[in-house]
Amino acid sequence: MGQTAIGVLLVVICTLLEGVGQVFLKKSALRVVRWYLWISLGSGILALEAIIYTNALRFLDVGAAYAISSLNLISVTLMSRCLLRERVTRMRWIGVCLIFIGVALVIARA
């Protein structure tokens, strides 16, 4: 596996961790029962993500690494819709898709 591939794989893992961590943090902001548990879990996951991301920067340019991490837009939007029951309108999905395409164009040349 090439160095770029390792970097991309690490950043993709980070995007999944980011999605889960963010949903947990939002749960704590909603003041649900045992919010401190959600904030601890979310923070722990984001800390793990930071460690993995730091290593990923050894293999990729910061622009590329950061661009790939935009995949979390899709997972976070889906998780917000399903787990947090947020109202995700068509307009919002169009926006997310445009950002995703934009990011794909940026990383295609990285």
Place this chain on the structure above:
Amino acid sequence: MSVRKKFPIRLAAVLLLAITIDTALQLMWKSAVLSLPNDGSPWLNVQAILHNPLFIFVIFLMACQYFNWLMVLGNADLSYAQPVTSLSYVSVFFFSVLYLKEAADVIQITGIIFVLAGVWFISQTDHVTQSKGRRA
């Protein structure tokens, strides 16, 4: 037809701060990684990180970002705030070209325009979901 709620100044301020901190964090993080001695191993030396002032500053920025982000989440939907902070992709791109001397071309600039258009679409939606028995 729904009526859009007034956009609170507090939310605008914390979102702007989130984008600014995110941009600084990404650039400092990369600079910190580049400043580490290359011992031939692709993995980072934890001891070297703890003795590097750039990494200490990166950790400080992370803490600022974390507490600011909790304020953002207290004022907006996650599915709204997360895409809007994508504006930091644009700023990171420009600053990494200017200061880290990373390459850029027309395709990448087109991508940045798509990101900006996407953020505009999201900004046209309500920042909070209204439903009974929940606080956002």
